[in-house]
Amino acid sequence: MSEVPDTPALPEPDEARIGVDSWVAESDRRRAQRRGPLGLVARGWESSPDSVKLLVFIAFASTLPFWLNEGDLFSFGLFTLIYATLGLGLNVVVGWAGLLDLGYVAFYGIGAYGYALVSSPQYGIHWPAEAAIPAVMAATALLGLLLGFSARRLQGDYLAIVTLFFLQAFLAFTGTANPTVAGVGLTGGPNGIPNVDPLKFFGYELNSTKQQYFFLLGVLAVVAAAFYLANLSRTGRAWRALRDDPLAAEAMSMPVDRLKQLAFVIGAATAGLCGAIFAAIEGAVVSTDFTVSVLITIYAVVILGGLGSIAGVILGAVVINVSSQFLAPQNDHPEIKRWLFYGTVLLLVVLAVKPWYRAMVSLLGAVAFGFAVHAIVAAHAAPSWTSGVAVDAGSASTAKDIAGWVVIPVGHGNFDTLAYIAMVVALISVRNLSGWWRTVALIPTLYLTAVVWENLLAPNPAVTALILFGAMLVILMTSRPQGLLGKPRVEVV
């Protein structure tokens, strides 16, 4: 008689485990699937605590002064830090408490003017920074408390309008009204307040950009850590709760009005702090530094990075400031914006066109198409059609190489504008085609894009910066509405 083999009972592979639905049960496996060095980095980054992430960022940021020159450190380094800190303050108000505060920049301005009034020859008062900055923060916090009263009664758009009015009133007051106090115009009108003292703590003056940079980096680190911890506390939870449902938050023992005001106060004090530092670093305060366009930039930082995410806001500040500095009409690296442009186009094609060989066909096709078009134009049209040179190419040989591929005519009127219109039409048709038709249509479209860049956009940097900036934001927000590091939100399910 044969023995029945004693087989251990194996669990069925797809047996349901109690309390674990299939998605959750699969999540470990899905995570393990990402192999190779990239997967290792991704897993390491995911599993490391946020304090480590912040330290990594600070460590990297502190190397900047050693390989950037003074001018670059100022425009790329310092301003990124100011935008990041400003963004963190705005994130408390908009990202966590969900209050659409369009007056935020006014607090930034008030901080700057406040510092200038107590630390400049304007009234001959020269407070040291250790006194001026806390005083400025206290003043902006108080104003935030007052403006926060409007948040008690108003919601959404209505609050936005009132706070925007506050910003405009601030601009009118500082730029135009300029009341005379003690024989001197209080805010200096359109000229602002010049000769603001540099930051001076306990007799130690921060003069060089490098010193100011390290100081600001410290400020950013402290603010980020403080807000991170605040977010994990009962106050942070209450803010996020009232953003989701203020009525339920109130019914669950949270004093919604007071919490909203607290968010306003904290945002205002942070903006005031940034304003004071900004005034000291710039050495002058003018009301045009606090206009709606600055407000839009800070909102772009927060939204692009991801509302509610501290790491996202810092990343958003880096992306926004670095790209806008490169695109700025006056900057020391005009050649870089071309490679940013071509790089972005390349990246978009590689990421958006699937499978990969279709992307290759489009890209290589566009290169070949360009040479062919250029050769035909050179052979059959007047020499003026190909006699142009690429603008801001860095070196003469690069300029010549580009002009050998892209048709750059000289003196042919509206060619650039017509090319632009053709490009838009081509983009729209590509969008509406599919399969191989799209791949083929992409070839002339890409080439047209290059033509438009070389003929129209590169020679007009001021306009180009705005167009590219807008395009970048639109593309990012359509593909990732929650921002780079934000979590997707649901409103009603």
Next chain:
Amino acid sequence: MADPLLELAGVSKAFGGLVVIDDLDLVVGEREIVSVIGPNGAGKTTLFNLITGIYPPDAGEIRLDGESLVGLPPYKITRRGAARTFQTLRLFLNMSVLENVMASQYGRTKAGILQAMVRTPRMRREEREIRAQAQEKLGFFGERLVGYRWNQPAYSLSYANRRRLEIARAMATEPRILLLDEPAAGMNPVETHEITELIGELRDEGGYTILVIEHDMHVVEGISDRVVALDHGVKIAEGTFEAVATDPRVVEAYLGASATARK
């Protein structure tokens, strides 16, 4: 009846010309389960909104444990010990399950934002208590809301689990009376049976007094010490389930006048 915990005396509320609650008297005793029934538009949810301070009553007095609640903002009423759930489910959808239950402990904790920013020992201790309390309240629902569920966003929960989470969230405010607005709405028969048993456990093990609005008569029959029937804001019957369910005025309110006439 045990000592009265919640007392309403002569409470009225009108929206414009529409009288929603008319001179209502209601008493809920300590550790009692009282059901409020009535057809749609009878004023049941308005009654809850009046007790929790979402609207002030036009007239009358509402007392919890002898102290008046009239004129207090909702968050203070919840701190006094009356926590509610919502008929339409109002969770903090973008927060995790655990955070939902942690957030509602705001009123019974103290650490300020500056303490949180420097993480004082007291703040950390309080935070541990909040977390433990939240886990304990979620544990009340067995396997449903524990373990990996803690860190899932509330929007990923099923309808029945959302109802459970709302109850857990209300429990975490440490109320003396729980106001449950249709806890069995939208649940299947098995889940409805579960919620019936759960409400009994809430009283027997949790020690809560419970005022519940419910349409499902099996649930009402299963849980109620006493039933109050409302129609057009007026109390039309009160007593045991059997007495109220067979009361001709209640039958009329639900089925119309001809139903009673035919009897």
